[in-house]
Amino acid sequence: MTCLSDGILRAQLDGELSEVESLEVQNHLTACADCRRRAEAIAAEAERVRAALSALDPLPSEAPGEARTAFARFRTEHAEPRAEAPSFADRLFARPLRPVWGAVAVLAVVVAFLSFAPARGWGQKILAMLRVQKIAVVTIDPELLSGRDSGESGKMIGKLLSDNLVVTLEPGKPQPVSSAEEASQLAGFRVRALSGLSDQPQFSVEGEGAFHMTLNRDRLHAILGEAGRPDIQLPDALDGATIAVHVPKAVFVRYGNCVEPKRGGPPPDSPPSGPEAQGCTFLAEVPSPTVSVPPDLNIAQVAEAGLQLAGMSADAAHAFCQTVDWTSTLVIPIPRDATSYQTVEVDGVQGTLINRPQGGRRPAGYNLLWVKNGVIHSL
Template identity: 30%
Template sequence: MDDEFLYSLHADPPAQFAERLRARLARREETVSWTGDGWRLTWRIGGAAAAAMLLGLLFTFPTVRASAQAFLDLFRVINFTAVPVEPARISRLSGDDLGLRYLIGEQVEMLRDPGKARRFATPELAGAAAGIGVRLPEVVPAGLVMTQIEVEGERAMRVTGDTFRLRQLLDTLEIRDLSVPETLNGQTATLRVLPIVRVTYGNGGEQMDFFQGQSPEVSLPAGVDLAELGEIALRILGLERGEAHRLAQAIDWRSTLIVPVPAHTTAFRQVEVQGNRGLLMRAVSTSQGREVASNMLVWSEGGYVYGMAGRVGMLPMLEMANSLR
């Protein structure tokens, strides 16, 4: 994948569903900042895009192979690529009316529900519950102390292809220049997100969250055209036709998670974290009439994914990440 190229790119629903959805989408305008909740928002959007990609991936898998799935391709996230998306689009995709359920309707089967996040007294106890060895930074900005430790349980879902529902989604989003292959129905793919440990640092006012967990996994029938279906996901995120096609061809979809970032209000750049490539992002939002900046850093190492999000400066955040032990 050419990073320089990537970073230079900026039950059936009711019959009234599409019209009602368009009206609601037109009213939704928000600015996104990255606090701990912002991190989960990004993962929800990324998960929705991934699910849409999975759904689309199945379109190109010939029906004749439906009974011959002797093996699966398994994809694990090791890279992150920022994709600038209009803030209104991010709000639309994360809203209740256009969440994962409406992306692929009843074709999503929840195999494992994470349930409510559980709190733990120590990092060691949280790590034991999540099945990982929790790493902590040796360098923490002055004034910040550990205030909370939580574990979000494993989640897993199975997606069954349905061309009708995807066409409905594309039509609702007014994407009418994409063809949807007819070879989807009955094909399945799975998405698995293993337990995530969240360590919160605060000082009574500001807060920063540090997340860690094993890399998400995607399993789907072998032989599919990842780039073609990745393009569908990018179009759902709001990219124009030519831009989505170029980016889809450049991304290594077997190991890359796309991270939607708010266009115009976000700066992002590639950084190094303990010898691994990471993505550092800065978003500016408006709170009580004043601009507030928040930062987010994501990277992976040795089969694990890490993230920091909050109102800590870029340099202190990088120093924290590089001090993990």
């Protein structure tokens, strides 16, 4: 008997399956104790997120923290225990593309999170699954980020995160496991491994994580003014919007001479000791996150603002956003003239291959991203 994937179980919980599919799942759950246990765990987690959403309003005595301080604390808390392998978000967005566009990498996360902020009215909150089904790439010009260097731009973009960020579930340090089967059992989804490599894979599983944060539209406009872009418009519904994000357990598979970075030291792929230089290959796998989805926030308008801040013209940002289904697409900005990309066939689906040229002591590298059966892969 083949067990059901977490994606199917989540779809059953959301009522997204057809009547025939739902009946098949119910019959399987009746006969399979393991799938029943996992379905109950997924339902319990959904209920915990609902409970967290109901408690997001701050008390009168709770003054929101300064955005940069909250963001720095969040990054410190998550980066500190991850000496064993870089986080999935780091591998997917930031570190593979350093140092060319560190600021733009932060923007990718900001746009993704802002795109799923719930509406201001608590009575209208709903819980839904963001199921990433495809990946889109957009080219931008980092040099247009207000003429600032990448460090200053990164700090400026970091301000766009919430005035009130609360980590509700710590992922903890990745746990080493001995096989793909053990990783699958611990992570709750079928873990894939590469074939045709002479090196033995090293598996580790990172725990699930969750956080929520609240946005202040006036503060965001002030930040845009500091960045020299007071012309960028944000929707009124963004004010007071609260984002609740739950990231499932992730699996890292390492091949080759993967040197663990020292705490407080440079990231794993900073020159001259990056993974490619050491003959190291990383494969990260994580199911799509759970987020609170707004019923009426203009997602495309928020994304347009983020892309304009990243250097796109208003017309180009508007045209691009009209082509994207923001409920199912992961959008990754890459710097013009610094990186190339192409659509390729991988694992029976379409993927995106991002090539990074050699720079200084950093060797050439790549990131291959694809989505299959509700799981995002980054190689």
